[in-house]
Amino acid sequence: MTAPEENLWLATVRKNPDHSPNFAQRWRTLAAEGQDIFGEARTVDAMVARGSRILDAGCGTGRIGGWLSEQGHQVVGVDLDPHLIDVARVDYPKAQWQVGNLADxxxxxxxxxxxEFDLIVSAGNVVTFLSESERLPALQQLREQLAADGRMIIGFGSGRGYAFDDFEADAREAGLALQQRYSTWNFHLPADDFLVAVLGRK
Known part of the structure; x- marks a missing residue:
């Protein structure tokens, strides 16, 4: 699978206008059923001091950043889907939510x-939805928002058009250094099917 020429989320919404409401409802249903949807958020919480400045990049409905805001962190979430941002504002009013493309x-x-943020998190395969032309600019923008001693944690699966080696090369070009590499948000050893990368400024 090659890198997409168009942002995959925008392409999907254009083809199916109900995609965003259905996506939001799916997460609400999982939460109502008692499913654990906050695993990534708990990992992030353990990485920072209480009251830290956290950016949720590609925040969707706010399930990660919203949970973190309820733990006392100063959270800003950015997503290009206005519907998902509206849901986040309703469900998690303690955080700040903003419509925007990670590339600009x-x-x-x-x-x-x-x-500047003490930690930037991007979960849910967000980076794999970026078009080829958005990938490097997005990482550069995120780096610019990262505090000098801050960390960034990005997770996504293989087979989604963004090879792990290519991602790491883009990160280096964007001025980021790979600090740790894991295969799960619980910090299991690296594997071929999923990448959780912890990065910092070079």
Whole structure:
């Protein structure tokens, strides 16, 4: 599978306008059934001090960033789907939610200065939805939002058009250094089917 020429999420929504509401309802249903949908969020919580500044990149309905905001962190979530952002604002009002494409977004403070985050998380295969032309710019934008001693954690599966080696090469070009590599959000040893990469500024 080669890299997509168009953002896969936008392409899917264009073909099926009900995709976003169905996606949001699926997560709400899983939560209502008592399924554990916050595993990645618990991992992130363990990586930072209480009250940390966290960016949820490709936040969707806010299940990760929203949970983290309820633990006392200062959370901003960014996603290109306005419907999912609306759901996040309703379900998790303690966080700040913003519509934006990871390839060209900017989060500014009250005085217009660029915000920096102690940790940036991107879960749910978000990076594999990016088009080929969005991949490097997205990683560069994320790096610019990362505090000097901050960390970034990105997880996605294999067979989705973004080879792990290609991702790591893009990360290096974006000015990021791979610090740890795992195969699960529970930090199991590296494997071929899933990547959880912990990165920092070079």
């Amino acid at each position: 977004f900017t989060i500014a403070g009250a005085a217009g200065e660029r915000q």
